[in-house]
Amino acid sequence: MTTPEIAAMEQRFRTNFINSLHGYKSTALCGTVDAAGIHNLSVISSIFHVGAMPPLVGMLIRPHTVPRHTLENLRETGSYTLNLIHPAILPQAHQSSASYAEGVSEFAAVGLTPAVGTHISAPYVAESHVKIGLKPVEEYTLRSNGCIVVVGEIVELFVPETAIAADGTIDHNALETVAASSLDTYHTGQRIAQFPYPKP
Amino acid sequence: MTTPEIAAMEQRFRTNFINSLHGYKSTALCGTVDAAGIHNLSVISSIFHVGAMPPLVGMLIRPHTVPRHTLENLRETGSYTLNLIHPAILPQAHQSSASYAEGVSEFAAVGLTPAVGTHISAPYVAESHVKIGLKPVEEYTLRSNGCIVVVGEIVELFVPETAIAADGTIDHNALETVAASSLDTYHTGQRIAQFPYPKP
Numbered sequence: 001m002t003t004p005e006i007a008a009m010e011q012r013f014r015t016n017f018i019n020s021l022h023g024y025k026s027t028a029l030c031g032t033v034d035a036a037g038i039h040n041l042s043v044i045s046s047i048f049h050v051g052a053m054p055p056l057v058g059m060l061i062r063p064h065t066v067p068r069h070t071l072e073n074l075r076e077t078g079s080y081t082l083n084l085i086h087p088a089i090l091p092q093a094h095q096s097s098a099s100y101a102e103g104v105s106e107f108a109a110v111g112l113t114p115a116v117g118t119h120i121s122a123p124y125v126a127e128s129h130v131k132i133g134l135k136p137v138e139e140y141t142l143r144s145n146g147c148i149v150v151v152g153e154i155v156e157l158f159v160p161e162t163a164i165a166a167d168g169t170i171d172h173n174a175l176e177t178v179a180a181s182s183l184d185t186y187h188t189g190q191r192i193a194q195f196p197y198p199k200p
Numbered sequence: 201m202t203t204p205e206i207a208a209m210e211q212r213f214r215t216n217f218i219n220s221l222h223g224y225k226s227t228a229l230c231g232t233v234d235a236a237g238i239h240n241l242s243v244i245s246s247i248f249h250v251g252a253m254p255p256l257v258g259m260l261i262r263p264h265t266v267p268r269h270t271l272e273n274l275r276e277t278g279s280y281t282l283n284l285i286h287p288a289i290l291p292q293a294h295q296s297s298a299s300y301a302e303g304v305s306e307f308a309a310v311g312l313t314p315a316v317g318t319h320i321s322a323p324y325v326a327e328s329h330v331k332i333g334l335k336p337v338e339e340y341t342l343r344s345n346g347c348i349v350v351v352g353e354i355v356e357l358f359v360p361e362t363a364i365a366a367d368g369t370i371d372h373n374a375l376e377t378v379a380a381s382s383l384d385t386y387h388t389g390q391r392i393a394q395f396p397y398p399k400p
Contacts, residue, residue, distance in 0.1 A: 140340045156202050
């Protein structure tokens with residue numbers, strides 16, 4: 001399949017197809033707050049590891065969809081949170097992407113609980129097992145389509161100690177962490193292998 | 201847990217911890233070729249969706265590790281491939297991250313088969329179920345740690361037709377697509393939900 005065939009696809013079909021093409025995606029609820037104190041929550045499925053020290057996480061935001069409040073808020077307050085999703089809160093998480101009216105907190109609208117940390121003003125999702133608090137440190141606007149790449153530094157985090165293995169790796173099977181494969185389809189994971197460091 | 205506690209972690213523990221913190225990651229074998237015709241292959245686990253039209257995929261490359269050949273080659277030839285991993289080729293895929301000597305093709309070293317497409321010079325992994333051919337269109341060097349964000353436009357792709365649902369979504373459960381949760385741990389997925397478009 002080549003560029004002309006992709007371009008000729010029906011728009012919704014193409015969106016689903018390209019969005020799901022490259023497999024399972026890191027997915028989280030992004031929590032922010034605006035200057036008036038209104039909380040905002042949205043699902044972000046384009047999260048990527050940037051570095052361990054300093055601890056950095058990247059994400060992509062589409063400027064013309066619901067998460068634009070996320071972008072405005074994190075710029076304004078210098079903070080945001082990423083909260084992992086598990087099956088018990090998945091319906092609420094997905095629902096948080098609906099286009100709620102200005103001034104409505106998605107926390108209240110979908111039935112999730114905002115929790116305040118001590119180092120940042122953005123709200124965490126109390127129900128999430130893994131909660132990551134960040135400050136934005138870099139931002140790039142892509143020429144190709146206007147999307148924004150935000151790189152954040154982790155300033156605070158909450159993880160159940162029982163889910164941290166002796167080597168530091170987090171057990172996402174035990175936490176029932178959810179990944180997305182498209183805009184509307186979600187999965188849990190099943191560990192199949194852990195390998196030693198590869199040598200020639 | 202806050203910044204000083206993260207900074208105080210033993211280095212390897214911290215690498216595993218932060219790398220695995222945000223859940224399952226899109227993972228693929230990245231194929232490139234250099235000007236001398238030597239093929240290169242490496243595992244990339246920081247792949248993210250950028251846009252459906254034009255069809256764009258982003259990835260992060262660490263400049264000081266093995267995938268630096270990936271970066272040099274994709275710049276030189278204007279092409280690279282992303283090839284999804286399934287369990288039958290997972291040991292070979294992980295092994296491709298070893299530091300092989302200059303001039304060694306990781307394809308031959310690990311036992312995977314390079315396949316040539318018709319629109320780009322970079323090699324595909326013949327054994328992969330989903331093969332994506334791209335040309336790099338944007339590149340950003342992060343100030344924080346020197347990592348490179350590469351955005352590529354899809355110019356060619358190969359997906360089994362039987363894995364494409366009526367709405368365009370690809371069935372990664374059926375394809376046994378593998379995701380990484382850290383540098384050495386891999387998972388398959390299990391679909392738990394597909395939701396309608398969320399409305400307030």
